[in-house]
Amino acid sequence: MTAPKGHIAAIDPASLPKHYDAAAAEPRWGEVWERAGTYHYDPGRPRAETYVIDTPPPTASGSLHPGHVFSYTHTDILARYVRMTGRNVFYPIGWDDNGLPTERRVQNYFHIRCDPGVPYDPELVLEEASARASKEGPPRKVSRPNFIAACERVTRQDEQAFKRLWTRMGLSFDWREEYQTIGTRSRRIAQYSFLDLWRKGHVESRYAPTLWDVDFQCAIAQAELEDRTVPGAYHDLEFGVEGGGRFTISTTRPELLAACVGVTAHPEDARHRHLFGKLALTPLFRVPVPIFPSEKADPEKGTGILMVCTFGDATDVKWWREHGLSLRQIVQRDGRLAPVVFGGEGWESRDAAAANHAYAELAGKNLNQARKRVVELLREPDASATGQGAPLVAEPRAIQHVVKYYEKGERPLELVPTRQWFVRLLPWKDALIEQGARIQWHPGYMQHRYEDWTRNLNQDWCISRQRYFGVPIPVWFPLDAEGRRDYEKPILPDEPQLPVDPTTDVPRGYEAAQRGVPGGFDAETDIFDTWFTSSLTPQISSHWTLDAERHAKLFPADVRPQAHDIIRTWAFYTIAKAWLHEGRTPWDDVVVSGFVLDPERKKMSKSRGNVVTPLPLVEEYGADAIRYWAGSARLGVDAALDEQVFRVGKRLVTKLFNAGKFALAQSGPAHPIASELDRAFAARLAELVRSATRAFEDKNHAQALQETESFFWSRYTDVYLELVKARARDEAAEAAAGRGSAVAALRLGLSVLLRLFAPFVPYITEEVWSWQFAGERGEPSIHRAPWPSERDFAGIAPPAESASLEIAMACFAAIHKAKADASVSAGREVERLTLAANPKTLAKLALVAGDVLSAARVREHALAAQDDLADGAFAVRDAVFAERAES
């Protein structure tokens, strides 16, 4: 249907439904966008026109969480804004599927455990139901390939659930750029990263005491530590001194007594100075250990003198290194005490028989059991190293103390000497802080988090994990004639071989048959820390090492959206990798979203059990309404899950539907926007566009939304739309110019406001846009329409009086109030009234009085000058209202 030239055609409101049904419309538009490729990245356009988003890959096996909806919506709002400004948005989505969370979920889902010793069973069928039935028994042991297959199966399912939610939320990803962190490309790029770091000398393998989780039986990195305050107890134990004497130490870990390798106190401590240089004798095991001074010993703590064990904490490691102490590792990888024998080399004892007798009670026990038993043994007088009564000289004193845990773990971390791979980061601390300063953080104070973390870093990055579902470390070791690994000469693959699985692939120059035989080779079985791969998300998306041209176009990225709790991991490691690989920052901006709190303002988390499943909320209120809630929160600020805000969002959607229906139902002769009120409205609208655009450029979407919303309600629908209704429908021939101006301005207002709202509420804006605006510029979707700008206002003369809109509004409101005071409906006609205002205001009113009086349905009016009224204020007097019309 083409409109006659010179006439603005209207839509037929009767053809539209009475009410907008988000549940039906949203999935429909999702399909339209998918089919049209509305959000596709165009690789043909130059870098300068491209905007690259380094999207966080969610942990696919994690639960769907309102926090996801919240922060991903923030990013999507930014993406949609940038896209409308004409830039070519690269907005990929990946799934972080490797790692412990997936393994744990799979273990529970199928009730299985991975055991690399079990042979592969290609026929193995795992079912959730049967797993549930077998929960009675111990978990079934399955081979590593079977376990990985189970992981892949579960993550695919989980990813589909996420994808459904993301699609429904209207996140404008380019789904062609979907990837998995366990996928072939990610594995290749992660392994290449390792090769590159190795070549540059940033990687090494070390045998050293490492933070160790005894349940996962896996090394972890400093960034995965979590402090927890837990109950403990001081135990006062009396030690002997060789050559005579005794002293009492305080320890919270008596179960490590057998691992005691030294005793230390502060050098200035008069109570203990006489002991330095002598040998102490441990109770129970009668092991002679050196007593040495150390500045690190705090005279205020405990008794001021303490035992050094291998290893109770990080300070023990330092003492052990600096003082060349013995290594007596009694804690095994499974958290149980090792079967050691006193009397041999490194395990000296002045009474080996007694030591072994006592230790026999402890070997094989876990740490809690061992603690309980060793305390019992220390209550026996014959355990004394001094012959003066029981070594436990006082009842244990209960305390609350802070203990390091793996953030996903359940038992305290131990320090266990193991061989691990490390990326050397400590030498780069200053450089990494400087890199962080080159990045714009939003909000700015998030940079402090990064700097604090980097400055306090005290360990290199342990990147090896003794787990199964992850990217294999691409290394083999040559075996010597005795079949021992030569750790000094690891064999790395060549780049074209990547990705490799060293447990099945064969290194160059070897035959498969040489695996595991003396003179042959042996595979590294460890996998990478998941962050080793996740820290490469910009490079995974840019196809680093696979497509140089694409990489140059997409790396570094423009923006990294993320949550603040993973600044120390994801942001930090990504910055570190980009620095070590290419000497640059991985992005220009970081935008940090807050957390979602439950209605009691508590952080929503799985462990608190207060997580709400988002999809039912989306179905109840519509995605636009949920997005409105997310969009109204500023970056970095935590937001409470608030259904009242969802309702406000839903109301906005309804209002957009109805206002759009009204504005587009008006027709009239084509005419420029020329009437005073219309020009005043356009001028205010242009101000809004400038202000909202500035807010978006400052990464302040919440302000843009607030201003747009405020204008939409309190200027467009409540005011302007009411004021021009009559003129927009005036059929009189002599009113044609005014009518055409009103219709044009109504449409301009709708068109601009829809576009300003489009990043926040993409569905309803697309819906209304589709009724008539779509296709006007050859582009059907509002989400590819140009962001409002001065161009929308070209040729519109400024109003004669800049406050005309506000004058009209104030006068209209005064008449409304008079009607309300008389309990008369706003639509009732007014026979006559007198409008009072100061002379200046009356003069301004003259410019717009026609619109005000016809909108208020005033038949006759008089004006009265009243000097004591403030500028812009009106008083209504002597109003006579018409009788209510008979229906």
Added chain:
RNA sequence: AGGCACGUAGCUCAGUGGCUAGAGCACCACCUUGACACGGUGGGGGUCGGCGGUUCAAUCCCGCCCGUGCCUACCA
């Protein structure tokens, strides 16, 4: 213990060195209106955490204190 952020109406939050500090929700009253009753109009509601300082002027800037949250440190 250190760092960062926050503290404004019953609730959720804007805001500014200067008119009488705002919005939404909630609450109260009123209005069938022609886009919308999934709507509209009007109204009540504040010691801007406390104390001090700078200033002609402080909710805003500075200092101290109190409270909340997060990050980091604290393992004998």
